[in-house]
Amino acid sequence: MTAITRPTRWSEPFGEGMAADVAARLLAVEPFRSMDPAAFPPKLPLRDLLAGDTRIVKYQPGDVILLEGDYGNSAFLLLHGTARAALERLEGVSESAKPSLVSKIVRSVAQSLAFHRVPEVRRPAQIHPGAGGPLAARGERDTTRLFLQDVPGVLDASQTAVLRAGEVFGEVAALSRTPGVATIFAETEVVALEIRWQGLRDLMRYAPAFSEHIHRLYRENSLAAHLRETPLLSGLSEQELTEVAAATRFQTHGNFDWHAELPGSSGDVADGDETLFERIAREPVVAEEGQPPPGLLLVRSGFARVSRRRGDGHQTTAYLGKGQAFGAAELAATLLEGQPAPLTHSLRAVGYVDLLRIPTEVALELILPKLGPESLLELASDTDAALPARTLDYLVDRRLNNGTQAMVIDLDRCTRCDDCVRACAQTHDGNPRFVRQGPTHDHLQFANACLQCVDPVCMIGCPTGAIHRDGETGVVRINEPTCVGCSTCANSCPYQNIRMVDVREPGGAIVVDESSGLPIIKATKCDLCADQLGGPACQRACPHDALVRIDVAEITPLAEWMETGPADAAVDDPATEPGAAHE
């Protein structure tokens, strides 16, 4: 038997060269100087946290620190030097411009006429960073760093804000798992402290002043926009919205590393003998059925399960994602009946959930009266989701509710002709971007195609920001010139929907790195045919209406499709009794 030391959180520190004396020196720097080390638990001392969850990063002038659209994983504290935040989209830096109609036509025709003798053929300009653009790259694989080739030119052409030593940036993207809203690059030589989100969360938990500072930044920069986008708050004036924002509190529940717990992943906790009841009971309770509502809860990021007590267990009745609200029905009932109405459901964090809590009195005074009697009655009627509980459980347990464009195949109609696969290959360099396999529930298959997740954890850790969410279309895409083939995204995707491919030159030979001789590898995934005409080719190709790209993050679209589609197949099709010949 081999005995080893059980790995701990900091067995693999974030920064390899983060010596203890550097961590000690950081304690003399704001904001750490103002933190009370005694407030941190003995198992999580501030000094160890700095040594394990942060690293010193040096940037040359022009180096990109954060790329617009890049998925935040860390916050940065500027220790030395000056950086610039672009206040407008930098031409050619972020690939978020919506493809024009002409480019779509050209791309569609080119793919149609292309004869794919070998798959994944690229011209050098398609895969080489900096080919004609403002960005170039240096370093290899996961140490690759992008830099702006003409910093003075960028400064002349674009509006930027100066960031100096002591300033923190990237914290909102890291905490709310949203793409960065601006490109930040080094103007001079810069030394920054990169704090990964695990450490950032603990710093916020045990250093109230730091937490307040981060929340103040969020409140100033993003909260109003979030509230404005919430349908329940759409009738509020700017003044009222400001009052609501001032009263809003932040809450976090659960484990940010939800993707490590997904069935089938290495950190699988859903396998084994754990029953659904046990799993639900293990999920952190945010609000308990029968208790007064803690306020109006808005999901800022993450997922939550809504359940109702059934006997000794809990039955899932709905799930919530970003932008959705909990407690509104009870608050509406309170307003209508004039007496407090207890919660009719419980709310639990699935993985993790970040919530905005609007206090009950604020909701009752400012928000609900704006809705009008009919809306209030509708809200208070509190109907359960249209999907059966077992389907809800299936979706939540496998986190399929993360998908905004899940590929769902009705196996009762699918003839397995693979027209969808061929169509995908024809539109993507002769190689399909999905596999017609995947988890199956009843007669619905959730195929291995990119779900276009609400919380795209594949974007965590991409060293160049090549995988990004397109600002215009919302599609998670891979920018091939800046993809260094490190496989971080493919390994991070909990659904195994990203594949690494060898790229080839038109003659068919594999393209190799000129220095190492190793093949050039690129990450590929479904891009919803965003740069082509007509939408996803897979869905268009299906002759039997069996395949659909559907938003599973919302319950209604799938419920409507399930209610009508399969029933139709059962009624209309001249099929024999299922499996009659087989049995």
Added chain:
Amino acid sequence: MTRRRTKRRVTNAAVLAVGVAALWWVVQAMDARLVCAPYWTGYALLAVLVVLAVYNARKKFASLPLGSGAAWLQLHLYLGAGSAVLLLVHTGGRWPNGWLEGFLAAVYWLTFVSGVVGLYLTRAIPRQLARTSEEFVYERIPRLRREVLAKSRSVVLQAAGDAGATTLADFYTSRIDPYLAESRGGVYTMRPSSSMRRALMRELADLKRFLDQAELVASEKLFALVRKKDDLDFHESRQSLLKRWLFVHITLTCLVLVASVAHGLLALSMRGGPG
């Protein structure tokens, strides 16, 4: 979607009925004016056949916005039905007496019937496949079957070693291994049956009372492997039936097109009268 599909069905059928009525009216009008209608119905029929054949060609241009596959299938189905009416009008309801025309009529009706059979198969088979324990990609089935065989042999060998008995191994060698190793015949492909699996499982269940504990554990695994092999065979037979049907249908379509063009050229070259 039920209502949507019903509405679609009614709309398409109505359009087809209007088209057939219009065709009848046009032919009557032509006859009244002593115009030779069969030439014009022949042109129309050839055009319809080309459109029907283009349905498959459209799949080669998936990246172009040429309409959804589902819409094309609907067009294909209703136009196919319309083509039969058009052919009856064209031939006057008689079987042609020329050998080329007879051949053309024969392959047309074979194509038509294969289309109807295909419609039935594409509606019936998916639901049968969906009731099996797993989904299998057709191209992967041979490899999966080899894996099942290898795993079953390893399970039985392990059990024989652990139990020091060959009761299960003997039964496996004589009954289960041949079942797992062999592929099913043509009869099974046309009409698959689970009778073999059921018989094996029954025999295996009967054998249980003679088995050692280690063999019992192995026999449970064998149950699952036999079940999986049966599902693999079933998927292969049903999916291959669909693929073979499509091959036959497309081949017949090509024959119809070639024979139609030959018939058209022949008819035009033999056309008498002024000009």
